[in-house]
Amino acid sequence: MKIKLIISMxxxxxxxxxxxxxxxxxxxxxxxxxxxxxxxxxxxxxxxIELGRALFYDPILSxxxxxxxxxxxxxxxxxxxxxxDLSHGIEDKIGIRNAPALFNLAWQTTFMWDGAINHLDMQxxxxxxxxxxxGEDFKNVVEKIKRKPIYPKLFFQAYxxxxxxxxxxxxxxxxxxxxxxxxxxxxxxVKKETAEFSDQETAGYITFLKHCNACHREPLxxxxxxxxxxxxxxxxxxxxxxxxxxxxxxxxxxFKIPSLRNLSYTYPYMHDGRFRKLKEVINHxxxxxxxxxxxxxRLKNGISLTENEKVDLLAFLLTLDDKNFVFNPKNKFPKxxxxxxxxxxxx
Amino acid sequence: xxxxILIGILLLASGSIRAQEDILFELHFEPLLxxxxxxxxxxxxxxxxxxxxxxxxxxxxxxFELYNDGKPVFSTIQNCYLLDLADPDSWKISLTIPxxxxxxxxxxxxxxxxxxxxxxxxxDDLDPVNGMYWTWQSGYINFKLEGTATTCPARNNRxxxxxxxxxxxxxSLQTIQLPVNPNSKISITLNLDTIFxxxxxxxxxxxxxxxxxxxxxxxxxxxxxxxKR
Numbered sequence: 207m208k209i210k211l212i213i214s215m216x217x218x219x220x221x222x223x224x225x226x227x228x229x230x231x232x233x234x235x236x237x238x239x240x241x242x243x244x245x246x247x248x249x250x251x252x253x254x255i256e257l258g259r260a261l262f263y264d265p266i267l268s269x270x271x272x273x274x275x276x277x278x279x280x281x282x283x284x285x286x287x288x289x290x291d292l293s294h295g296i297e298d299k300i301g302i303r304n305a306p307a308l309f310n311l312a313w314q315t316t317f318m319w320d321g322a323i324n325h326l327d328m329q330x331x332x333x334x335x336x337x338x339x340x341g342e343d344f345k346n347v348v349e350k351i352k353r354k355p356i357y358p359k360l361f362f363q364a365y366x367x368x369x370x371x372x373x374x375x376x377x378x379x380x381x382x383x384x385x386x387x388x389x390x391x392x393x394x395x396v397k398k399e400t401a402e403f404s405d406q407e408t409a410g411y412i413t414f415l416k417h418c419n420a421c422h423r424e425p426l427x428x429x430x431x432x433x434x435x436x437x438x439x440x441x442x443x444x445x446x447x448x449x450x451x452x453x454x455x456x457x458x459x460x461f462k463i464p465s466l467r468n469l470s471y472t473y474p475y476m477h478d479g480r481f482r483k484l485k486e487v488i489n490h491x492x493x494x495x496x497x498x499x500x501x502x503x504r505l506k507n508g509i510s511l512t513e514n515e516k517v518d519l520l521a522f523l524l525t526l527d528d529k530n531f532v533f534n535p536k537n538k539f540p541k542x543x544x545x546x547x548x549x550x551x552x553x
Numbered sequence: 554x555x556x557x558i559l560i561g562i563l564l565l566a567s568g569s570i571r572a573q574e575d576i577l578f579e580l581h582f583e584p585l586l587x588x589x590x591x592x593x594x595x596x597x598x599x600x601x602x603x604x605x606x607x608x609x610x611x612x613x614x615x616x617f618e619l620y621n622d623g624k625p626v627f628s629t630i631q632n633c634y635l636l637d638l639a640d641p642d643s644w645k646i647s648l649t650i651p652x653x654x655x656x657x658x659x660x661x662x663x664x665x666x667x668x669x670x671x672x673x674x675x676x677d678d679l680d681p682v683n684g685m686y687w688t689w690q691s692g693y694i695n696f697k698l699e700g701t702a703t704t705c706p707a708r709n710n711r712x713x714x715x716x717x718x719x720x721x722x723x724x725s726l727q728t729i730q731l732p733v734n735p736n737s738k739i740s741i742t743l744n745l746d747t748i749f750x751x752x753x754x755x756x757x758x759x760x761x762x763x764x765x766x767x768x769x770x771x772x773x774x775x776x777x778x779x780x781k782r
Contacts, residue, residue, distance in 0.1 A: 244673070247672070248673065322689060322691065324670070324671045325673040326673070328673065331686065331688040332688050335688040344682055344688070345682045345683075371676055371680055371682070372680040372681045373675055376674035377674050380674070452720075453723075453764070
């Protein structure tokens with residue numbers, strides 16, 4: 207009787223253990239605000255993150271199986287891209303915007319330079335179906351993933367059964383991207399009192415707080431709102447940003463404020479990648495502002511900086527580079543999963 | 554032993570109470586074109602030779618409510634249903650209501666509410682694989698109608714109406730209110746002729762994003778739902 211009881215208990219424990227997913231706790235510093243992503247609707251688990259990572263690096267998401275998310279959002283560029291000023295899609299097609307860096311996404315409510323996307327889960331649908339990016343029908347992506355041998359197992363591990371649905375695919379992609387937290391720069395070291403700024407960096411920090419922090423607010427280094435920062439209109443693109451989406455005059459030429467973290471890895475800068483060097487960006491703010499109706503009031507007369515202040519500011523901005531994030535092996539291409547059955551050529 | 558009997562009695566009792574109280578309330582929707590049902594495949598084939606044909610018809614219905622004397626007496630928990638011409642079964646919606654419920658009005662919404670629109674990835678009828686989600690700008694397509702008309706000047710005479718939008722000023726969610734008799738089955742017609750009688754296909758044949766014309770179109774759709782007599 208006793209033995210039977212023990213056996214049944216052991217069986218029960220094994221069964222329940224196999225049902226339990228390995229919960230993942232998103233780690234971020236105590237000086238960060240609370241994330242805005244609703245984790246209750248998409249609880250992080252190691253298995254779902256791993257599925258999301260495989261999907262992120264798998265070119266199966268594109269029409270001709272040539273472009274993955276990572277093609278334009280490379281881990282070594284803090285998940286941005288440095289070869290092209292504008293995003294580069296299937297069949298060498300060129301898009302209209304500079305691929306933004308991906309990190310600290312759990313603190314953002316709207317996505318894309320123009321804010322067209324209202325939730326991280328839905329973001330991937332845009333590049334997947336854009337004719338100049340992945341050019342694929344989402345329904346077909348789901349069908350291709352059902353047929354690729356590695357995925358039934360990954361879906362089973364993540365969701366308890368191997369059913370592939372659009373919802374699961376999108377949520378798994380969100381999970382991986384949510385784990386891309388950049389909080390390991392020298393600036394973060396100073397915050398955590400494990401590092402110290404040099405005199406020049408301290409001077410640059412003071413300049414930053416005075417002139418930049420209103421929009422590029424620390425510690426995320428963006429409010430993630432939308433502003434017109436006085437860029438001249440590129441007549442080859444005629445991109446009016448948020449105004450195109452909302453069709454409101456007050457939103458014309460407004461673009462999402464990017465974070466200043468990882469600037470060394472994420473050039474070129476601006477929504478159209480027009481500046482390749484940080485110096486050019488700073489010079490834009492001091493002497494290149496174009497006045498239009500929706501220009502942010504703070505920039506009306508440009509930002510006044512001495513040459514010394516510019517150099518100090520640059521020194522501070524470089525303390526926002528997060529090597530630990532950029533070279534984190536957990537964020538890299540999942541060789542073990544994707545290489546054994548590379549591509550869908552076998553199908 | 555005594556406890557078991559007691560539990561058994563309780564279970565039986567609760568079961569019988571439930572069996573007495575709840576009934577299935579069926580809503581049968583039927584799209585009409587040229588005054589004929591589009592759910593019958595033969596009709597669709599016959600229409601191919603007409604000046605006006607419909608190939609795609611998909612839309613969301615949500616938030617079913619029953620009213621009695623102007624007061625709400627029932628509302629659904631599960632929200633969005635996708636009705637699709639390609640899936641005739643999807644045109645029957647079954648709700649469970651209390652058997653003795655009195656009501657004289659049925660309300661439901663055409664489209665997906667704004668909260669659902671901003672709540673991330675959803676499954677089943679709301680899964681983006683159903684082709685009812687805009688990819689370049691977040692938001693559900695509430696109503697999709699595509700086909701051909703000889704009067705339509707577009708390529709291959711194709712008209713395309715993708716009606717949606719959840720943000721001001723281009724909201725397209727519409728509440729439909731219909732007076733009903735308290736039956737356990739109610740048939741509702743979606744009269745496409747009403748729509749085509751009012752839309753000028755030679756000028757307004759393409760709506761693919763939230764805009765003033767999509768809002769106007771959604772108001773027109775509201776009128777196309779009528780109780781089948």
